[in-house]
Amino acid sequence: MAIIRPFRALRPAPAAAAAVAAVPYDVVSTREARRLVADNPLSFLHVSRAEIDLPDSADPYGQAVYERAARNLKALAERAPLVVDPEPALYLYRMQAGGHEQIGLAGCFSLDEYDRDVIKRHERTRRDKEDDRTRHMVALRAQTGIVFLAYRATARLDDAVDEGAAEAPLLDVAAPDGVRHSVWRLSPEATRAAAGAFADVPAVYIADGHHRIASAARARDALAGGDPQHEACFFLGVAFPDRQTRILPYNRTVADLASRTAAEFLDALRARFPVAAAGPPVPPKGRIAMYLEGAWYTIEPAGVGAAGGTGAPAARLDAAILQDRILAPLLDVADIRTDPRVGFVGGARGVAALEQAVDSGAAAVAFSLAAVTPDELLAVSDAGGIMPPKSTWFEPKLRDGLLIHTI
Secondary structure, eight states: OOOOOOOOEEEEEEGGHHOBBBOOOOSSSSSHHHHTTTOTHHHHHHHHTGGGGGGGGSSSTTTHHHHHHHHHHHHHHHTTTTOOOOOOBOOEEEEEEEEEEEEEEEEEEEEHHHHHTTTEEEOOOHHHHHHHHHHHHHHHHOOOEEEEEOOOHHHHHHHHHHHHHTTSEEEEEETTOOEEEEEEEOHHHHHHHHHHHTTTTEEEEEEEOOOHHHHHHHHHHHHSSTTTGGGGGEEEEEEEEGGGEEEOEEEEESSOOOOHHHHHHHHHHHTTEEEETTTTTTTTTTTTEEEETEEEEEOOOOOHHHHHHHOOGGGGGGGHIIIIIIIIHHOOOSSSTTOTEEEEEEEEGGGHHHHHHHTTTOSSSEEEOOOOOOOHHHHHHHTOOOOOOOEEESSSOOEEEEEEEEO
């Protein structure tokens, strides 16, 4: 059983929401963030990526960045303005993109349940990334990045969400990328109903935000002083029903063929697997598409994914098969997380970006995979497994700045 806790959100006044709402801190570089805020002093990137307001020579992980972030949050609260809701509440957060729509329940979730794996993870975290967001949270005394969670849908919770979204939203933002973000604050009665319905959920799954939660746990240790009800013992998240989440492919490029020619590499592949020429750039489950020297191929490793593989759920994923049967033995990629020859192309960039990387000479070969399904992700988490690195790209993404949890 999972719990969700109402909180008093720090949020923009409705008229300022569009200006404040910003892409997540970790999907843009410092240079890209500077470009995005060039004409927008209210962008939340001034808080989440405060190095953009310091000289180019500044250390992006220096203490001055976190101090500037705290000052920027205080200034934004006055200028936007940001307001604090008078009573704790749960919220709804809806994202609409083209024909896709998903609506989730926003509130605070227990870090104790994260420690006990009631909130299930599927990804390892990096200490340096944890260090950054932990220092950010402690300096601001706030969690500004929302964790994207998933749960197996229940009819009772569906009904509570539908009822809460019957009125006009509190915040309604049409983002520049075409995604519409809407937020409702639930009434006390609706908050109680939604929290009660959420008690039917046996487990919550981290979809996107492993580093945010790991950092929140470290900030709790620094701030809570052993008080289990301290706000720092809870993290900010939005939980979406599993069937609404949309996962896009996360593809790979490799800079060279490990001293082989293209013909030699094809021969090595064909010695191991069936390889068909002129296959589709987006493969079905259980197949891997490859772009090499201007042509697409379909690789059929026996026993992959939908083709009927066995073993642990994580090992049956196409990304794991690609790594274990092709990248490691044929291209000498021992660790995809650290090999500088490997590039990742995720989200809506699609196969055109793979073709461009190879055609331009930036990569020697590219591999396209079918998207991981929500069922596969939950199965890996239930088994206590770890997903292959860079194997899920959730789209659309929650915006920073619309809901903030002060700790």
